[in-house]
């Protein structure tokens with residue numbers, strides 16, 4: 001057992017750090033949840049890709065560097081420590097790409113992955129429907145067989161950044177006769193500017209037009225855009241849902257960087273006599289460290305040939321609650337300035353806490369609510385009996 | 390970078406777990422609490438044979454070397470089985486004596502500690518440990534204050550703890566053992582060892598509490614179904630697992646930091662202590678709640694675990710003290 005990095009890992013870290021130092025601008029890009037910011041972030045993805053930093057863990061043929069999971073963690077640590085821009089391509093990179101690596105055809109990988117890595121095609125996730133949130137398998141949108149492909153009809157909602165994205169991936173009911181909800185679903189990719197498709201932006205809690213609803217009216221999708229076998233969509237989607245919850249969606253670098261900023265804020269701003277606040281700062285700092293170490297342990301287990309299954313639910317609950325604790329504590333430290341939006345003239349120079357806070361509030365909801373994750377932990381990790389659901 | 394226990398360390402844990410599992414620790418704990426240390430001392434000798442105390446003693450004093458990672462492993466198992474006695478105090482005293490500069494006390498005590506012949510206690514009022522645990526059974530009680538180490542002569546009356554298996558005393562009438570500037574550094578190191586081993590013990594205690602409670606929840610029925618199928622019960626148990634799972638790597642990493650004498654060791658031990666202590670305490674609260682009134686009875690063996698959790702949370706570094714160490718510059 002050791003926590004020392006090898007010479008190769010240290011060299012990789014140094015190379016990433018040097019590149020980030022040279023390329024991350026000191027002025028913040030506008031929020032990627034706005035049209036202007038989305039475009040600026042797309043440019044940033046292009047710059048990352050040009051020097052092969054956008055998808056470091058992917059094979060080289062798709063624009064990656066083929067590095068280990070541990071090196072990916074190192075890259076992420078450096079990325080967030082450098083305060084580099086948020087990743088507008090994350091839905092594609094974290095959700096669709098792992099699915100294609102596991103279930104896609106070589107043709108699909110060759111066609112879809114390189115433009116995803118370069119930011120040329122940005123993907124939205126179209127899983128949820130108005131009546132199908134936690135109980136996703138009850139979704140109603142349909143895919144009907146037609147000559148050379150499928151016709152999609154129905155409604156998807158809360159699709160992050162679909163207002164600006166290029167394409168989407170999601171589940172559709174292809175066999176309405178199937179007696180159980182899970183079979184008879186098909187996983188497909190489709191363009192957001194297809195004939196018959198309407199995108200309606202939906203403001204989120206802070207008013208930014210980050211969500212969208214999708215209305216599909218007989219949208220044609222060719223067979224080549226079905227992922228896995230028709231009717232097997234649930235299995236295909238679930239086999240990679242773990243990566244949405246777990247480590248690869250929320251790498252520890254993000255939280256260790258925020259914890260460092262929080263500790264600095266505490267040193268600069270806090271009343272040392274306020275031990276209640278001090279304890280919360282300490283807990284957030286410890287939490288970020290715990291998450292980082294837990295990630296190292298997971299990576300060590302994966303490297304030793306173990307696979308991580310329902311454990312990703314532990315990650316999900318932990319990082320989402322840690323993220324809220326980090327941001328709530330920062331706002332409390334800022335006192336009356338905590339309510340200022342990041343673009344307010346008087347906004348604290350430390351920056352980013354307001355949007356970070358709003359975003360953190362969504363953590364216990366998306367990627368499977370924390371109530372559902374706790375059910376999974378109790379049933380699959382502790383072996384407790386299934387209850388009514 | 391490899392951040393998992395190796396096969397030997399896992400085998401060591403398994404051996405201890407098996408040995409303690411077949412030792413009827415509940416009756417040993419009850420005897421110990423009643424002032425009869427006989428069965429406890431027998432168990433102590435068996436632990437020494439398995440090498441537990443040698444892990445805190447350098448080879449030149451007939452130990453295995455100070456091995457914090459293995460100590461973490463061993464203390465997790467001691468906690469899992471709620472083994473009574475001044476376990477933490479003995480290994481912390483060994484770490485203290487080894488670093489005092491003055492060879493004589495080390496030569497006298499360390500080989501005996503490694504062999505399990507001496508069970509010693511330690512109290513450090515400045516480090517938040519004002520009482521000497523199990524001073525009535527200990528072969529020696531060391532007290533550290535400022536830059537002096539004392540050997541206690543008397544122990545005063547028993548100060549009852551909320552965990553009857555923890556017998557507390559306030560040592561008196563001491564004679565000076567070592568004095569001087571080396572004492573502070575040695576004490577700081579020894580209290581880090583105490584924090585680490587207490588954290589590991591809490592972690593094991595918490596795991597045992599969770600295991601027993603999960604088993605109970607799966608078997609106890611009310612309203613015609615197992616109570617473990619109720620979401621309110623499930624979610625409390627899920628939270629216990631979460632807290633323990635994320636405390637575990639902090640304990641490992643604190644052990645690694647101590648093993649390499651890293652400057653961060655103090656902070657890491659404090660982080661491990663507060664996190665594992667709170668996790669075990671939460672496990673005990675949940676265990677009590679899920680067992681209902683049964684959990685509130687002394688007859689239930691699990692009460693021996695439940696009552697220890699709060700004490701371990703506050704021993705060798707209260708949560709507040711640990712949190713302030715984590716943020717210390």
Ligand SMILES: Cc1cc2nc3c(=O)[nH]c(=O)nc-3n(C[C@H](O)[C@H](O)[C@H](O)COP(=O)(O)OP(=O)(O)OC[C@H]3O[C@@H](n4cnc5c(N)ncnc54)[C@H](O)[C@@H]3O)c2cc1C
Nearest residue numbers: 125126127128133134158159160362365366367369371389
């Ligand atoms: C910021 C953000 C981004 C998102 N991005 C996307 C996206 O890009 N694509 C996409 O498809 N979706 C997206 N979603 C939607 C997300 O996946 C759903 O919100 C989520 O699955 C929960 O569904 P729901 O909102 O319908 O809540 P519901 O399922 O209606 O749940 C409401 C409440 O009831 C609780 N509840 C429900 N069932 C149970 C149960 N069995 N036991 C206990 N409690 C229960 C839930 O935990 C929750 O607290 C996003 C959501 C947010 C907030």
